[in-house]
Amino acid sequence: MAVQDAVHKQKEIQEYDTHWYRLKERLAPYPFIAPFFVAFLVFQLLPIAFSIFLSFAEWNGMGAIEFLGLKNFSVMFQDPKFWNALKITFYITAFCTIVGTAGATLLAVLLEKVEDWLASILRVFFFLPSVTSVVVIGYIWKQLYSSDYGFFNTLLMGLGLPPQQWLTDSTLALPALLVMLIWAGLGWDSLIITAGLRSIPDEVYDAGKVDGTNGWTEFWYITLPLLQPTLLFVLVTGVIFLWGIFAQPSILTGGGPLRHTQTIAMYLYDVGFRYHKFGYASAIAMILSLIMFISSYLNFRFVKSEAEY
């Protein structure tokens, strides 16, 4: 009896040990990954949750938080400055993605046609803006556009044409910003497209030549269709970046004249950090996040698509 008890007890201890060992084994990885999740919770999830909460409230950063329900959103949808900023951001996004991507494609294709040494030099030249601080780019272009001392006006006057108020004329400020943005993004986009071009097998072009393609038909019927996944990637990442654009217009024009270049991110900043309306700013941030989410969804949907050879 005593032996049976001892065996039973031994078995229990073994089971307990095994169970404990398995539990320890299962729990062991968690402390190692916990720092990330704790940091993620504190620095990402909580601020997001707080921002969601604030979008339904009014808070000036100093006094009490007052719950408002959906008032911030109803005010936003009737706020002409919000719609203006949304419209400006849409124009910038649409123009820069379409014209910028077309320009980058053209540039990448042309660079593939020239001598390697020249192409390398030109690639460095076009890629330089991508590794230059946006602040530096903004200030350089601001100098170029200067009404009194800028390069463009000096050029115009040299040609006998009247100088322009590039950054203070409401009809010229947005085009001036768009030119700078396209210039700044051209090198990066063309680099990605170049990578896409080089992934197209030579055999396809050889087959095309057998079928009698010329430069144009080769580009139209072979290069462009096979470049589609790369172009979609460039387009969609561009859309996501441009919806949140802040620094470049902020430095070049400050959103002026009269909000003609004010993007949604700049308006959000003004409302939150200049006017201390953190609730309203959070509501704008929610809408901006929604737009970003839709863009990201489109990204996932489109980038999945593959070219068919």
Add this chain to the structure above:
Amino acid sequence: MKIKFLLLTTLVIASMILATGCAPAVTQPSAPTEAPGATEAPAGENRTVTVWGFVWTADWLDAIAPGFEAEHPGVKVKVERFEYDPYQEMVLTTLASGQGVPDVVTLDPMWAGDLIRGGTVLPLDKATTELDVADFVPAGWNLYAWQGVQYGIPLDLDFQLVFYRKDVYDKAMATLGMTEFPTTIEDFRTLATEVTKETGKPALLLSQGDYYSWYQSFLAPMGGNLINEQGTEYIFNNDKAVEALQLYSDLANVDKTAKLWSTDVDGDATVALKGGDAMAILNGSWYATEIASGAPEMQGQWAIAPVPFGPEGRPNDAATGGACLSIPTQAKEPDLAWEFIKYSMTPENQAEYFRIVAGVPSLKTSWTDPALDEVNDFFGVPIGRSVADWSLRAAPMQLPSLEVADLIGEAITKATTGESTAQEALDEAANAAPPLK
């Protein structure tokens, strides 16, 4: 699936509650109340009073700190210096979060209004009994009084002056038979027209979309203001304001004697003045130092005068701003802070302020200091004395929120670029302004 959803919902709600709990608690402002003597540290125990200032103001705070420490054994003054641009956000973030709040904070009139109305600084109840209010320039003192309560003690007086090319203007004045710089709108317009005619350049640079400049130099001397006396209604779209904005626009567009200049877009105005592209500019007295260092080769060519944009016999020539010292609501050492502010307001320390910052102090007894009579090499006159005398004819600015300041700035741009009439632009701004509470 339901359990997961419940867990997720619980997590989100818990996060929101936690986040709400993280928001700073609202504390009722109260004046320092400790008994006299509470500012001296007990033997063996050190106390620190933390003081925040920006650029030159911080240099001055650094200079007077040892004197305060000597008068208060066991007390250390910790001066923290900031550049001007990031200072506003630093003050707002710190005062709002309640973390790392200084005991004394320097406020700037460009953004102090929101902080005062937000209850982030203490009412200085002892100010009227422990300081000689009559010794302060009224406009400076009243600048930081809101609804009859004092929230800051003024340091300097910052109102706009005309900085003009003496050689050019004197010649034009001689042509017109004028013996002194104009003091009325009509006389100035006549002179500016002559200057432009003689030089072919704008007689004056005006800041584009700058509410501060328009308010100080046009609206206030022409009898207007931002808010009515009861504090219940915006009045920056009334007849006087429309007239002031119309004049601002007419100088540039009708007389064509002024050029609208945006520092953000056009760059440093001193470059234009140095290049002879404009013959005068409106700016605060601090600009005397700026132009002297930016264009040293033009020494002797410049002069200053009060702004002339008002009717004859007007009560003031400009509205004044200027920095102040305040005590944050969540200061750890409010009594020490008040003692420090009182100490900083002695005539000697205020004269030291003038020597370091070059801004004329609001405290009149400090004006007896010989430093104010020193002749400025660049202008050839004692600028400090002139500015001090003129400050007595300044009105206190009202401190609007930044949102209202931006709206007025947009109205100025709309009216001067012809997008709207002055009345339409100001009406639009007044209608879009947040309600007064």
